[in-house]
Amino acid sequence: MPKESEAGDEPDLAALIFRVLPQLAALEEPILREAGLSMWEYAIVTELASAEVVSQVELSARTRRDPTRLGRHLDDLTARGVVARARAATDKRQRTVHLTDSGRALYATVKQRVRAKEDEFLYSTLATREATSFRNLLARLAATSTTAGNP
Numbered sequence: 287m288p289k290e291s292e293a294g295d296e297p298d299l300a301a302l303i304f305r306v307l308p309q310l311a312a313l314e315e316p317i318l319r320e321a322g323l324s325m326w327e328y329a330i331v332t333e334l335a336s337a338e339v340v341s342q343v344e345l346s347a348r349t350r351r352d353p354t355r356l357g358r359h360l361d362d363l364t365a366r367g368v369v370a371r372a373r374a375a376t377d378k379r380q381r382t383v384h385l386t387d388s389g390r391a392l393y394a395t396v397k398q399r400v401r402a403k404e405d406e407f408l409y410s411t412l413a414t415r416e417a418t419s420f421r422n423l424l425a426r427l428a429a430t431s432t433t434a435g436n437p
Contacts, residue, residue, distance in 0.1 A: 313403040321396045322366065326351060327359055328396065331385065334369060335393045339384045341374060368392060 311325065318328050326349070333348045334340060340348070346356045360383060363369040368389035374380040385393065408417035 334385045
C-alpha cells in the first residue's frame with residue numbers, strides 16, 4: 287500500500303476511469319448504432335448473455351437501470367426479437383428475460399467488433415502484456431464490486 291504522501295500525487299481511480307470512459311464509448315457507439323442497439327440495450331444484452339434466464343428485478347439490479355426504463359428497453363428488444371420474456375414458473379407475478387437465438391448471434395457479433403476496437407485502443411498505448419494484465423485486473427475489480435453488492 288502506498289504511503290499517504292505518495293497517494294496524494296496520484297489521480298483518483300474514478301477520475302482516471304472517467305477520462306477513459308468517453309473514449310471507449312465513442313469507439314463502441316458506431317458499432318452499436320449499426321447493430322441497432324443503444325448503449326443501455328447493449329448493457330442489458332451483455333448481462334443476459336451471461337445467464338440463461340434472469341428475472342426483470344435481477345436484471346434491473348445488474349444493469350443499475352430503474353424498472354420503468356428497463357421495461358421500455360425490454361419492450362423494444364422484444365419487438366425486435368432480441369429478447370423474450372415469460373412469466374416466472376415459481377412466481378407468476380415476476381417476469382423472466384432471456385436472449386433469443388438471434389439475440390445471442392447479435393451479441394456475439396457486436397462483442398467481437400467491440401473487443402477489436404478495445405484491443406486497438408489498448409495496444410495503441412500499452413504493450414500486449416500490459417493490455418492483457420489491465421483487462422484481467424479490471425475484470426477482477428468488476429467481479430469484486432458486483433459480488434460484494436456494491437452499486
